[in-house]
Amino acid sequence: MTPIRLAPSSLKEGRWYEYLIRFALGGAATVFAGLVSSRYGASIGGLFLALPAIFCASATLIEKHEIRRKREAGLAGERRGQMAAAVDSAGAALGALGMLAFAMVFSLTAETSIAAAFIGASLAWLVISMVAWYVRRKTRSVRRGRTKQKGSGSALV
Amino acid sequence: MTEYVIRFLAGGAIVSAFAMLGDLLRPKSFAGLFGAAPSVALATLGIAVYQHGAAYAALQTRAMIAGAIALAIYSVVVCQILARARLRALPATLLSLVVWLIVAFGVLMLAGGQT
Numbered sequence: 001m002t003p004i005r006l007a008p009s010s011l012k013e014g015r016w017y018e019y020l021i022r023f024a025l026g027g028a029a030t031v032f033a034g035l036v037s038s039r040y041g042a043s044i045g046g047l048f049l050a051l052p053a054i055f056c057a058s059a060t061l062i063e064k065h066e067i068r069r070k071r072e073a074g075l076a077g078e079r080r081g082q083m084a085a086a087v088d089s090a091g092a093a094l095g096a097l098g099m100l101a102f103a104m105v106f107s108l109t110a111e112t113s114i115a116a117a118f119i120g121a122s123l124a125w126l127v128i129s130m131v132a133w134y135v136r137r138k139t140r141s142v143r144r145g146r147t148k149q150k151g152s153g154s155a156l157v
Numbered sequence: 158m159t160e161y162v163i164r165f166l167a168g169g170a171i172v173s174a175f176a177m178l179g180d181l182l183r184p185k186s187f188a189g190l191f192g193a194a195p196s197v198a199l200a201t202l203g204i205a206v207y208q209h210g211a212a213y214a215a216l217q218t219r220a221m222i223a224g225a226i227a228l229a230i231y232s233v234v235v236c237q238i239l240a241r242a243r244l245r246a247l248p249a250t251l252l253s254l255v256v257w258l259i260v261a262f263g264v265l266m267l268a269g270g271q272t
Contacts, residue, residue, distance in 0.1 A: 007183045014180065022176050023169035030168020030200045031161050037205070037217065046217035047261045049198040050224025052231055054172050056250035058179065058192050059235065063246040078245075084185060085246040086239035091189015093232035100225040102195045103218045106202070110215035114206055121195070121218075129190045137186070 013065045022057055029053040050099055055092055059085040094136060098129030160204070167200040193228055220265060227261035 029051060037045025063081035070077025106121035179191030198221060205214040234256050238249040 004187050005183050006181050008181060010180050010183075011177070019173060019177075023173045026172025026176075026196065027165035027169035029172070029197050030164045033197055033201050034161065034164050034204070037201075042205075042209075042213050042216040043220045043265070046220025047224040047227075047265060049195070049201055049217060049221040050228045050261070051197065052193075052228055052250070052254070052257060054176065054196070055192045055232075055235075056247065056254075058176060059239075059246040059250050062185070079243070082239045082243060082246065085249075086236045087185045088189040088192060089232045089236035089239065091186040092192035093229050093236065094186075095190035095193025096225055096229035096232055098190065099193050099195050099198075099228060100222060102198065103221040103225050107215045107218040107222070110206075110211045110218065114211055114214075117211075117214075118199075118202075122199075125195055129193075133187055133190055 010065075013068070014061070018061055022054065022061075025054055025057050050096075050103075052092075055089075059088055062088050090136075091133065094132040095129050097132045098125040098127075101125060101128040160208075164200065164204060167203070168197055171200045172196040193232065223264035223268065224261050226264050227257045227259075230260050231257040 029048075032053075033045055033048040033051070036048050063085040066084040067077040067081040070080050101124040102121040105124040106117045109117040109120050175191050175194040175196045179188045179194075182188040182191070198218070202214050202217065205217055231253050234253045235249050238244050238253065239246065242249075244252075
């Protein structure tokens with residue numbers, strides 16, 4: 001199983017304007033959520049706290065970086081780029097479970113203590129996301145092991 | 158006006174911080190968790206509590222539950238489109254926003270608008 005690690009060199013792959021785009025998109029999404037809340041109320045506005053506006057930019061950048069890396073190695077890289085973005089989306093699906101936990105914990109604790117709501121909800125996001133990622137990873141490696149065993153078994157027969 | 162400038166700066170800063178953390182981490186599937194970090198929520202809820210109080214923020218997060226369910230389905234749809242339909246990331250993520258909107262409003266309606 002691949003361990004979680006830091007890859008500081010990956011920051012060098014990004015161009016300055018890519019960080020600017022993400023900052024602007026993040027700011028715009030927050031302003032948009034605020035505008036929707038003040039126009040249509042807290043309930044409709046709350047939906048947009050989980051809008052995947054930033055995800056579009058992140059997935060596109062991941063694809064672009066992968067393509068650039070492959071092109072530098074003399075390969076086309078389009079397919080590899082798409083698959084890198086697909087893997088990122090699979091991770092985001094697990095992160096969304098964490099976001100669900102964040103929203104649930106915050107809504108249950110906000111009226112008791114705001115500090116506890118922010119800390120508890122953030123912790124819930126982190127724990128649930130990591131547990132979901134770990135369980136998926138384990139399940140996949142067990143499934144892969146079984147497939148390999150079946151393959152070698154039939155080869156022996 | 159000042160409120161929206163603060164919203165823009167706070168949202169931009171928190172989203173960028175989570176995105177950079179995602180860039181730094183490997184494997185990619187783990188880094189993907191940060192693509193669904195509650196960055197916009199953290200910025201918005203802080204301002205909501207300050208302006209309208211805890212009950213208002215709690216109501217927003219109850220509706221956010223529907224948004225998060227939609228986000229999980231949206232991410233799976235994007236993953237499948239990229240892997241099977243071989244569409245590029247930008248059109249795949251933008252087209253799938255329709256799925257997010259339908260699921261988010263659908264769940265909110267089923268829950269009676271309160272979640």
